[in-house]
Amino acid sequence: MSADKLLEVRGLRTHFSTRAGAVAAVDEVSFGLERGKILGLVGESGSGKSVTGFSIMRLIDPPGRIVAGEILFKGRDLLRLREKEMQHLRGNRIAMIFQDPMMTLNPVLRVDVQMIETVLAHSNTSRARARELARDTLGAMGISSPEERLMAYPHQLSGGMRQRVAIAIALLHRPELIIADEPTTALDVTIQGQILSEVQNLTRQYGTSLIWITHDLSVVAGLADEIAVMYAGRIVEQGGVDDVLDRPLHPYTLGLLNSLPSSNRHGRRLNQIPGMAPNLLALPAGCAFFERCTRRTVQCEQQRPALDPHGNGHAVRCFHPIGQEVPA
Numbered sequence: 087m088s089a090d091k092l093l094e095v096r097g098l099r100t101h102f103s104t105r106a107g108a109v110a111a112v113d114e115v116s117f118g119l120e121r122g123k124i125l126g127l128v129g130e131s132g133s134g135k136s137v138t139g140f141s142i143m144r145l146i147d148p149p150g151r152i153v154a155g156e157i158l159f160k161g162r163d164l165l166r167l168r169e170k171e172m173q174h175l176r177g178n179r180i181a182m183i184f185q186d187p188m189m190t191l192n193p194v195l196r197v198d199v200q201m202i203e204t205v206l207a208h209s210n211t212s213r214a215r216a217r218e219l220a221r222d223t224l225g226a227m228g229i230s231s232p233e234e235r236l237m238a239y240p241h242q243l244s245g246g247m248r249q250r251v252a253i254a255i256a257l258l259h260r261p262e263l264i265i266a267d268e269p270t271t272a273l274d275v276t277i278q279g280q281i282l283s284e285v286q287n288l289t290r291q292y293g294t295s296l297i298w299i300t301h302d303l304s305v306v307a308g309l310a311d312e313i314a315v316m317y318a319g320r321i322v323e324q325g326g327v328d329d330v331l332d333r334p335l336h337p338y339t340l341g342l343l344n345s346l347p348s349s350n351r352h353g354r355r356l357n358q359i360p361g362m363a364p365n366l367l368a369l370p371a372g373c374a375f376f377e378r379c380t381r382r383t384v385q386c387e388q389q390r391p392a393l394d395p396h397g398n399g400h401a402v403r404c405f406h407p408i409g410q411e412v413p414a
């Protein structure tokens with residue numbers, strides 16, 4: 087593992103047992119993340135993004151189970167830690183933010199109480215200093231009149247404000263890794279843009295690594311350094327943001343790019359990828375994207391493609407990547 091890698095996920099497999107059989111929600115997922123870098127984890131609903139995030143946090147409850155892989159955080163495999171050690175890491179070094187800020191916020195406590203208690207739980211500082219830190223972090227998250235917000239209860243804040251506070255709480259103890267599971271999806275586009283740029287500034291400033299989970303490629307376009315595209319539990323393409331967005335190799339990634347809202351059509355979705363993601367209980371023998379792919383061949387129907395390197399850290403799970411001729 088290279089010295090600047092904060093996180094290295096190798097061969098992660100997380101399954102859910104259901105009455106109908108075992109669902110491979112995450113299958114053979116591998117990626118690395120350097121210190122201070124932002125990874126955008128992208129894919130349609132049900133592709134395994136959240137389960138990947140929760141697996142890293144080791145927050146998979148039965149009927150789910152991590153069945154294979156390594157999650158190296160600063161070289162230590164999180165899957166081998168005792169639950170107590172993991173709890174310590176979760177409280178101090180790794181944080182998660184959710185689509186619903188109320189997963190983080192306590193509805194019956196004022197914002198200042200929640201923030202001060204968070205600081206005091208993680209450092210030996212005074213209450214006055216903790217309050218100062220809380221106010222400064224709210225300010226850095228673009229919250230005007232932070233003093234007033236500190237005195238509010240969560241229900242007195244707007245949705246965007248609640249999410250800013252929840253993110254500020256995650257940043258308070260300066261974790262080394264934040265996993266953000268669609269925290270801006272429910273917000274309107276303007277607020278989403280503001281929050282993205284504040285989070286980007288703060289993580290750069292603090293040197294925090296960030297995994298940003300989203301179904302929306304346009305969100306990660308301006309935010310991430312690296313992108314991993316998931317489909318049916320697997321990474322189908324990964325690489326630097328410019329490589330993946332400017333030179334997509336997987337037909338699915340190209341489909342996602344083509345379905346982004348066009349600015350001159352007032353946000354109407356164009357060229358949606360036809361068809362639906364496959365049932366994880368009945369995956370085809372070959373490529374999981376086979377049914378929906380315009381470049382499919384008999385090989386794709388019969389064999390599962392591996393994630394092949396294409397130089398510069400760009401990799402694709404496809405027999406006939408974009409740019410190469412499809413055999414007749």
Ligand SMILES: Nc1ncnc2c1ncn2[C@@H]1O[C@H](COP(=O)(O)OP(=O)(O)OP(=O)(O)O)[C@@H](O)[C@H]1O
Pocket residue numbers: 102103104109110111129130131132133134135136137138149150301366
């Ligand atoms: N508790 C569960 N029981 C059974 N299957 C589950 C459970 N949780 C997740 N799964 C399976 O894992 C798959 C991936 O779920 P996941 O939440 O990671 O998708 P996602 O890409 O984050 O989608 P979304 O954007 O909708 O959250 C689901 O399609 C489902 O089949």
